[in-house]
Amino acid sequence: MKMDDQSLMAALSENVLTVNMLLIVFFLPGVLADCGDLKPALFITTPKKIEALNGSCLHIPCSFNTKEKSFNSSRTIYGIWMKHKASFGNPASSIFNSSGSVNTYSLNITGNLREKNCITLFPDLKTNYTDKYFFRVENGPFRATACADPLQITVKDSPWSPSINISGGDLKEHQSVTITCSALTPCPHSPPELTWNLQQDSHRQTEKNTDGTFTTKIQENITLSDTHDGYNIRCSARYPVNGGNKTAETAVTLSVSYAPRNTSASISPSGLVSAGSWVELNCSSRAKPPASFTWFRNSKHGAINVSVGQVYSFNVTEGGEFYCVATNDLANETSSVILLNTKGNPVFVAIVVGVIWFICLVLSVWYFKSKCPTPQQTRVGYFSSSVCSKFLSAGL
Numbered sequence: 001m002k003m004d005d006q007s008l009m010a011a012l013s014e015n016v017l018t019v020n021m022l023l024i025v026f027f028l029p030g031v032l033a034d035c036g037d038l039k040p041a042l043f044i045t046t047p048k049k050i051e052a053l054n055g056s057c058l059h060i061p062c063s064f065n066t067k068e069k070s071f072n073s074s075r076t077i078y079g080i081w082m083k084h085k086a087s088f089g090n091p092a093s094s095i096f097n098s099s100g101s102v103n104t105y106s107l108n109i110t111g112n113l114r115e116k117n118c119i120t121l122f123p124d125l126k127t128n129y130t131d132k133y134f135f136r137v138e139n140g141p142f143r144a145t146a147c148a149d150p151l152q153i154t155v156k157d158s159p160w161s162p163s164i165n166i167s168g169g170d171l172k173e174h175q176s177v178t179i180t181c182s183a184l185t186p187c188p189h190s191p192p193e194l195t196w197n198l199q200q201d202s203h204r205q206t207e208k209n210t211d212g213t214f215t216t217k218i219q220e221n222i223t224l225s226d227t228h229d230g231y232n233i234r235c236s237a238r239y240p241v242n243g244g245n246k247t248a249e250t251a252v253t254l255s256v257s258y259a260p261r262n263t264s265a266s267i268s269p270s271g272l273v274s275a276g277s278w279v280e281l282n283c284s285s286r287a288k289p290p291a292s293f294t295w296f297r298n299s300k301h302g303a304i305n306v307s308v309g310q311v312y313s314f315n316v317t318e319g320g321e322f323y324c325v326a327t328n329d330l331a332n333e334t335s336s337v338i339l340l341n342t343k344g345n346p347v348f349v350a351i352v353v354g355v356i357w358f359i360c361l362v363l364s365v366w367y368f369k370s371k372c373p374t375p376q377q378t379r380v381g382y383f384s385s386s387v388c389s390k391f392l393s394a395g396l
């Protein structure tokens, strides 16, 4: 009997020890924000890191979960936010208790805790709120801190530059693209004002992302042309904060490929060139990527490819018609034809000389014929008529 009592006492004290250990196991992770080696009983889903703007609000997307059977959503649920003070034996301090007992930063859990929704709103952040925050749930005997899921909040004093996004990878002329300027929106209740140097009345939209955060954007559809190449798109985001606005700007330069344009051929020296002299034909074109050039010469048998490259230079042997074709990845374009005229071309000179000679001859014959007497007038002067008849017989 005494032995039984003793063994009972031993069994009891063993139980007390186990209970104590259980208490340590269950309450340590509850009170301290650090998990240590212990498995957490509460999990939350939020972005791991979240940035906010000094003097603005912060919407924290949040939901929680637990596998513990002791959680019963029919009982009162307290949602608690704690600020991390990481040191052993120093419990994290509560900054908010949904019971209303603590609210250091005027927070509000706007989510429905019964639906395991812990969406939280910080109405007015200060730079010194930058810290790690932990969520805790107290629900009857269920009391646990999401010690493995800290939320890092960083409060910045300067806003984020918006980002400009253009749909479609390589931009080409005639392509229709959507240009979007988007800005982080930690406080969807007062989203940033977006303005850009495209269409002024672009409709602003604030949208929820898949992770529960928000983005504000403006969009415009444009059909690209060569004139858009090199265009600088600037977008600025103006965030309302307590006592004013904070602005940040972004710019991107469009790079648009286009087919060759304004293709023209020039010749140097211009005007008549003498046979055997040096001429330079130069083809120019606007194109992106830059064009490559091919020179053609018109002949009786059609166009002949005579040279490749921007400049075609050669010693003139004869005149002709030349043109160039500028080609890039997108298309090709043909220049107008340029005429190469030569002076000192033997055939040309012979023909010209021959024609002039013939004209002179015809003119002199006509002249003498009109001055010389007809056979009926021979009596007027022997001498003149004899000269005329000699000339006429020689001339004809």
Ligand SMILES: *[C@@H]1O[C@H](CO)[C@@H](O)[C@H](O)[C@H]1NC(C)=O
Pocket: 054, 055, 126, 127, 157, 242, 243
């Ligand atoms: C944060 O904003 C407040 C006004 O809302 C201003 O007084 C304070 O200087 C700002 N903090 C920093 C670090 O700029």
Ligand SMILES: *[C@@H]1O[C@H](CO)[C@@H](O)[C@H](O)[C@H]1NC(C)=O
Pocket: 072, 073, 074, 075
């Ligand atoms: C949850 O609590 C309610 C009332 O407090 C009780 O009726 C219900 O049985 C409990 N559910 C579970 C699963 O314990």
Ligand SMILES: *[C@@H]1O[C@H](CO)[C@@H](O)[C@H](O)[C@H]1NC(C)=O
Pocket: 078, 080, 094, 097, 098, 099, 100, 101, 102, 138
């Ligand atoms: C939260 O408030 C409830 C109700 O007042 C209280 O029972 C609980 O201990 C509080 N929890 C913390 C961590 O402050």
Ligand SMILES: *[C@@H]1O[C@H](CO)[C@@H](O)[C@H](O)[C@H]1NC(C)=O
Pocket: 108, 109, 110
């Ligand atoms: C907290 O949010 C709830 C739901 O949005 C609202 O009804 C309540 O008035 C808010 N409380 C405070 C103190 O702002």
Ligand SMILES: *[C@@H]1O[C@H](CO)[C@@H](O)[C@H](O)[C@H]1NC(C)=O
Pocket: 126, 128, 129
């Ligand atoms: C944070 O700074 C504000 C002044 O901007 C001050 O009133 C407040 O006490 C500070 N809070 C903490 C927790 O340091």
Ligand SMILES: *[C@@H]1O[C@H](CO)[C@@H](O)[C@H](O)[C@H]1NC(C)=O
Pocket: 163, 165, 166, 167
């Ligand atoms: C731009 O938008 C497209 C489609 O909307 C998306 O796939 C892409 O990731 C975005 N790029 C950037 C840098 O945001």
Ligand SMILES: *[C@@H]1O[C@H](CO)[C@@H](O)[C@H](O)[C@H]1NC(C)=O
Pocket: 178, 219, 220, 221
């Ligand atoms: C731009 O075009 C897309 C389809 O490509 C359309 O869904 C969108 O509404 C257009 N946006 C605007 C501002 O016209």
Ligand SMILES: *[C@@H]1O[C@H](CO)[C@@H](O)[C@H](O)[C@H]1NC(C)=O
Pocket: 193, 238, 240, 243, 244, 245
């Ligand atoms: C802040 O910007 C808004 C427009 O977004 C403007 O109406 C307001 O006057 C600005 N406030 C200050 C103080 O600059």
Ligand SMILES: *[C@@H]1O[C@H](CO)[C@@H](O)[C@H](O)[C@H]1NC(C)=O
Pocket: 261, 262
């Ligand atoms: C280039 O070509 C375009 C038409 O494609 C024309 O409008 C423009 O005036 C030309 N520019 C020059 C410098 O010739």
Ligand SMILES: *[C@@H]1O[C@H](CO)[C@@H](O)[C@H](O)[C@H]1NC(C)=O
Pocket: 282, 283, 284, 311
């Ligand atoms: C060809 O013409 C282009 C444009 O007119 C000019 O920039 C280039 O220097 C010229 N090249 C030669 C070799 O004359």
Ligand SMILES: *[C@@H]1O[C@H](CO)[C@@H](O)[C@H](O)[C@H]1NC(C)=O
Pocket: 276, 277, 278, 314, 315
């Ligand atoms: C062109 O003629 C010049 C003399 O006028 C000569 O020096 C040069 O070698 C010739 N070039 C070619 C390619 O025939």
Ligand SMILES: *[C@@H]1O[C@H](CO)[C@@H](O)[C@H](O)[C@H]1NC(C)=O
Pocket: 294, 325, 327, 331, 332
């Ligand atoms: C120019 O393009 C046309 C049709 O795209 C093609 O038939 C022609 O061969 C091209 N010319 C050159 C010189 O590449």
